[in-house]
Amino acid sequence: MMEKGKKTAGFWRRKKQEHPAPKIGAGKQKSAIQKKNAKSRRISTAFLAPSVLGVLLFFVLPFLVVFFYAVVDNPISHRFVFLDNFINVFRNAAFRQAAYNTMKFSVIAVPLAVVLSLGLAMLLDSKIPFKSQFRTFFLTPMMVPIASIVLIWQVLFHYNGMINDITALFGSAKIDWLKSDHAQVVIIVLFLWKNLGYNMILFMSALGSIPKDILEVAVLESAKPWQIFIHIKIRYLSSTILFVTIMSLINSFKVFREIYLLTDDYPYNTVYMMQHFMNNTFGSLDYQKLSSAAIMMSIVMIIIIGILFLTENHFGKDVEG
Amino acid sequence: MKIGRGSVNRAALLSESAYKRMIVRKKRISKIRRGIATLLAASCAVLFLMPIVLTVTNSFMSASEISSNYGQVFATSDSGGKTYISEKVNLKFIPDMVSFAQYITVLFKSPDYLFKFWNSVILVVPIVGFQLLVALLASYGFTRYRGRIKEMIFFAYIILMLMPYQVTLVPNYLVSGWLHILDTRWAIWLPGIFSPFAVYLLTKYMRRIPTSVMEAAQIDGAGEWQIFRHICMPLCKGCMCSVAILIFIDYWNMVEQPLILLSDDSMHPLSVFLSKIKKGEIGLAFAVATIYMIPTLLVFLYGEDYLVEGITYQGGIKG
Numbered sequence: 001m002m003e004k005g006k007k008t009a010g011f012w013r014r015k016k017q018e019h020p021a022p023k024i025g026a027g028k029q030k031s032a033i034q035k036k037n038a039k040s041r042r043i044s045t046a047f048l049a050p051s052v053l054g055v056l057l058f059f060v061l062p063f064l065v066v067f068f069y070a071v072v073d074n075p076i077s078h079r080f081v082f083l084d085n086f087i088n089v090f091r092n093a094a095f096r097q098a099a100y101n102t103m104k105f106s107v108i109a110v111p112l113a114v115v116l117s118l119g120l121a122m123l124l125d126s127k128i129p130f131k132s133q134f135r136t137f138f139l140t141p142m143m144v145p146i147a148s149i150v151l152i153w154q155v156l157f158h159y160n161g162m163i164n165d166i167t168a169l170f171g172s173a174k175i176d177w178l179k180s181d182h183a184q185v186v187i188i189v190l191f192l193w194k195n196l197g198y199n200m201i202l203f204m205s206a207l208g209s210i211p212k213d214i215l216e217v218a219v220l221e222s223a224k225p226w227q228i229f230i231h232i233k234i235r236y237l238s239s240t241i242l243f244v245t246i247m248s249l250i251n252s253f254k255v256f257r258e259i260y261l262l263t264d265d266y267p268y269n270t271v272y273m274m275q276h277f278m279n280n281t282f283g284s285l286d287y288q289k290l291s292s293a294a295i296m297m298s299i300v301m302i303i304i305i306g307i308l309f310l311t312e313n314h315f316g317k318d319v320e321g
Numbered sequence: 322m323k324i325g326r327g328s329v330n331r332a333a334l335l336s337e338s339a340y341k342r343m344i345v346r347k348k349r350i351s352k353i354r355r356g357i358a359t360l361l362a363a364s365c366a367v368l369f370l371m372p373i374v375l376t377v378t379n380s381f382m383s384a385s386e387i388s389s390n391y392g393q394v395f396a397t398s399d400s401g402g403k404t405y406i407s408e409k410v411n412l413k414f415i416p417d418m419v420s421f422a423q424y425i426t427v428l429f430k431s432p433d434y435l436f437k438f439w440n441s442v443i444l445v446v447p448i449v450g451f452q453l454l455v456a457l458l459a460s461y462g463f464t465r466y467r468g469r470i471k472e473m474i475f476f477a478y479i480i481l482m483l484m485p486y487q488v489t490l491v492p493n494y495l496v497s498g499w500l501h502i503l504d505t506r507w508a509i510w511l512p513g514i515f516s517p518f519a520v521y522l523l524t525k526y527m528r529r530i531p532t533s534v535m536e537a538a539q540i541d542g543a544g545e546w547q548i549f550r551h552i553c554m555p556l557c558k559g560c561m562c563s564v565a566i567l568i569f570i571d572y573w574n575m576v577e578q579p580l581i582l583l584s585d586d587s588m589h590p591l592s593v594f595l596s597k598i599k600k601g602e603i604g605l606a607f608a609v610a611t612i613y614m615i616p617t618l619l620v621f622l623y624g625e626d627y628l629v630e631g632i633t634y635q636g637g638i639k640g
Contacts, residue, residue, distance in 0.1 A: 041466045043545040048462030051455045052474065054515030059481055062492030120365065128359045136625060137366040143621040143628075144373055145574045147592035148610035152372045152379070193369065198632055205633040240636055246483075247635075253485040257576045261596040274487050275577065282494065282581050294491040298484060305483055 063298075070291035085292040095293060098277040101184075101270060106252040109188045113248040114241060116192060117199030124200070125207045135204075139197040146194065150261040154178070157186050183268045190258050195251055199244045206240035207233065239312055246308045250301075373614070380423055380607035382416040423608035434591070434609050441590035441613075444506060444579070445572045448513035449565055456519035456564070457557070461549045463520070464527040465535065475524065478517040486577045497582055508582040513572060519564045525634055526560040527553055563631025566624045570617055 070086070073079040089095050120138055124131055141149075156162050157177035164174045177186050210233060218228050234241075256275030259267055267276070274297065281290050427434045463475055481489075489512070497508040530553065538548050576596075579589050586594075591613050598606045621628065 040539065040545050044462055044465035045471075046462070047458045047465075047545070047549070048471075048474075051459030051462075051515060051517075051520055054455065054511070055478070055481065055517060058496050058512045058515050059489060059492055059517075060477075062495040065495055066491050123358055123362050123365075126358050127355055128362055130359075130362075134362045134366055135629075137369055139625065139628070140373060140618075140621065141369055143570055143617045144614050145570075145592055145617060147574070147576070147595040148376060148614040149372050150596065151606050151610055152375045155375075156372075193372070197369075201629050201632040202636045205636055243636060250483055250485060253487065256486075257574070260576060260580075261592075278487050278490065279577075279580065282490075290491050294488050298488045301484055301488065302480065305480055 066291045066294055069287045070295045072288075074288065085288045086296065089289055089292045089296070092289070094272070094280075095277055095289075097269065098272055098274045101272055102253065102274045105184060105187065105255060105271075105273070106249055108184070109191050109252050109255075110245060110248045112188065113192055113195055113199055113252075114244050117196045117244065118203050118237075118241070120196060120200045121203035121207055124204060135201075138200055141193050142195070142197045146190075146258055147261055149190075150258070153186070153190060153262060178263060179268050181268075181270050183263075183271045186262070187255060187259055187271055190262075191252065191255055194258075195248060199248060202240055202244050202247075203237065206237050210236045242308065242311055246304060249304060376607055376614075377611050378416065380611040381419045381421070382607070383418065383420040383422050386417060386420075423605055424612075427605055427608050427612065431605075434594075434605070434612075437589065437591040437594045438612065440588060441573065441592065444509050444575075444590055445569060447510055448572050449568045451510075451514040452516060452519050452568055453561060453565055455514060456523050457554065457561070458549075459520045460523035460527050461553055463524040464530070464553070465545070465548075475521075478520055482517045482521050490577060490581055493578075494581060504583055504585050504588075506583075506588065509575075509578050512578075518571075519568060522564050522567070522631065522634055523557060523560060527557060530556055559627065559630065560634070562624055562627040563634070566620055566628050567631050569620060573617055 071080060071082055073081045073084070124134055124138075128134070158164075159174060159176045161177075163177065168174065175182050177183065214232055215228065218232060223231075253274065256273045256279075259271050259273060259276070260279075263271070274293075278290065278293060281293070463471055493508070493512045494503070496512075497503040500507075502508045502511070535548050535552060538552055543551070574592060575590070576592050579593050583589060591609065595606070595610060595613065598609070
């Protein structure tokens, strides 16, 4: 669909370029340059071809088919049923559990990821020694594959493991972390451990781009540190905060990987996520269920991304002027 | 430490010695504050590094030491039920006896693990290389002659990039079925190669190159290919490194795609295989985990600055 649009656009452009030439009346030389320009424009557009074709074949086209599957009753008879599949999926207890868990996880983990990484960035922005070493340390978890680290996580959070030993020091009862309602805590800790470094880098670059003179004037005017933080830093960081929030939200949807590696296909109820639902549905190859779930998920994503763009436009104007 | 204007005004009312004392006090407070900040950063760093360090040190334990220390962790994890075992799990920072037995077994005695490691390599390396190549071409296309249609396509790429696997895996599965590449490596390679992430990042970077540079080359008679090859590519070298690193860590870490697109266990990468190590082989698990993170850590050592740069380009979705 998109490629069709592109072709007509190129066609339209060429036409438009051929026509105005006589009007200007610059003679042969001008139109030769224009012809050359049009040619190089076509060639540069051809650079897009491999990628656009690939994306069309592997993402756009099948997505349209997914959409089709979501509104018919089965892949063979193709009877149009409109929203029935969606309603069926919505009634599915496993789907509801998965959607609820994913949402709950995001609601808890994302604000934590934003606030804590902003804290880390501020820490590295203050006057402390060994800054670059600390940056390296905070960034290392991002590099380490989750699969390598789940072993130690299982040991730490085991019923008889180290975390319970530490909490026992403070007199609390032992918790079977991975097989109780606390499983979500374990996953949140792992998620934060993995993602804080990435967010921190984004915040650090944003902090670095705050004009120094504004901060200096604020200090000269004897503004308190918290005033500087609220009125200058937060204001300049607003678009980054938004971006980090959205990226964390998107990453929080990917947390299935951690849970799968820590537990299995069917983990404890509170950490049964959307991707578990999808994976297990792949097993039974129920296209209707899969497609409608994917469509619903993508609608949610499009809403989130839309909010990102709208607010970024708004904030962008606010700060950069 | 700068002294604010307000305090200077106040200081004017004080005697000189009192003023000096105030400065000393302020300096001391800032020193204490700095000490606390450093301490905080250090304790965070310990928390961040501990799991990694523990994995590495534990990999030097002998198999018997590991199974006596952690045996029950993995014994209960596959029975699924909540069984109480009175024995403690002894987390050790430093093994009682350093032994390379785990590594020797992994590297020489049981080729299974090396085979999985090779699977990971063979799945990831072509994706990194070809995604970069396709993306370089495409981002040049997006950079030259920007029009409304191109902007719309680029916007579609961004949306696609932000979609989670739950959404993109279903289409991928369908196409793989049509092309009869399900259960072959192509099912992972092809969607990976055409993934829009690298296009997005490289385009954002390439658009920062002043158009006058390219126009000047064009006036001097350079063709599009020449502008691309001799002007854009050299200028994007740093960004290419960043993108390559980001793609590499993303795909080295992949779990979802092979789980769904490759039903044949023998083709699974080490990341998926690691989760299936159970009772019998836990002695080896830590060594395998360590070996699995070595490539990413090496990349990190070599390219930390590129990585940071790459993440920084991502800040703010719009180009």
